[in-house]
Amino acid sequence: MVARIIKHILNFLALLLVLPAWVMVVLEKKLGLGIRVYLFWAQFLAQVPGILGSFLRRAFYWLVLPQVSWNCEIGFGTFFSRPWGIIEKGVYIGPYCIIGQAILREGSLIASRVSIPSGRRQHRRDPTGKILPAEHGSFETIEIGPHAWIGEGAIVMAKIGARATVAAGAVVTRPVPDDCVVGGNPAHILRRKTFKA
Template identity: 45%
Template structure:
């Protein structure tokens, strides 16, 4: 019953946001490549839909306008996804007021509130006169957040993150992160290895927390 109700609500939400989707598709097919003016207008509007209805409407809009977006994800209030080439896999969770550039978000990843995922590191270049060039879509790089990654609130990410990592709140990630580790700080530095609890061990065992160790200075 629950799945049937959710299916109906998702379908109704897609009908409601259809005018926005049509605008973005017309822009995509009729205007020059990588034009996203109308797309960004619509993303700013749907970001402000409040409450549970807003979650359904944002998800509905992005499932119909992004390259790929699962109906089984959560996109929080105030969150803006700035490029339609973004990919969101099932059970991804994005908190409130996040800014997502050109990214691929893996299954079961948790993106905290106010996290910024940039479209790479070199979005502007110095020209021959020493002036910074304006934004160019040719400089976009897809940042991949692998499966089961937890990114803490306020972190800034411009590089790939491996599977099952934890990124501390407020961290700045500018170089790729290997799987199964925790990093924190600015710039982000190794804190400890992460490993799932051993099912054969009791819940009260201190060893069930993993075999990681903190880095000491």
């Protein structure tokens, strides 16, 4: 009981500390100035160490993103590269992850150094072959299913099903079905699991 009260107080204090950052991000959005201010604060807060950083990151994303549970962990060095995402209850995101537009379902575990870009088509080429800036690309929302586990250093560019496991270092370019283990580059199904209810 006392631990819950202390946690609520710390969450409230973290909200107060990140409130100026949130106000700047809201103004940037209302004025149509892009996401540079958002990225400054996301990257700055990613570098705050220890428990303080954990509380500040969670509070910032709770204010900025559409839905963030207070029962989640966002590791040191981790940030969302776009101001859109959903983090459900019990989600763990390890250190040094870069996440684009993503829905992280309940209980999903994201190991360290995982990249979840916003799909496979963020940069396009013009008719002469030059690479166009990201604003000309196509951003997708990547969903990580409930209780899925994404291994160290994986790159995920497609939906991951419920209770699926992505091996360390895998590169996921196609949707992964529920209850599968995938690995490799490009990732392929290594085996299917059966879980008892």
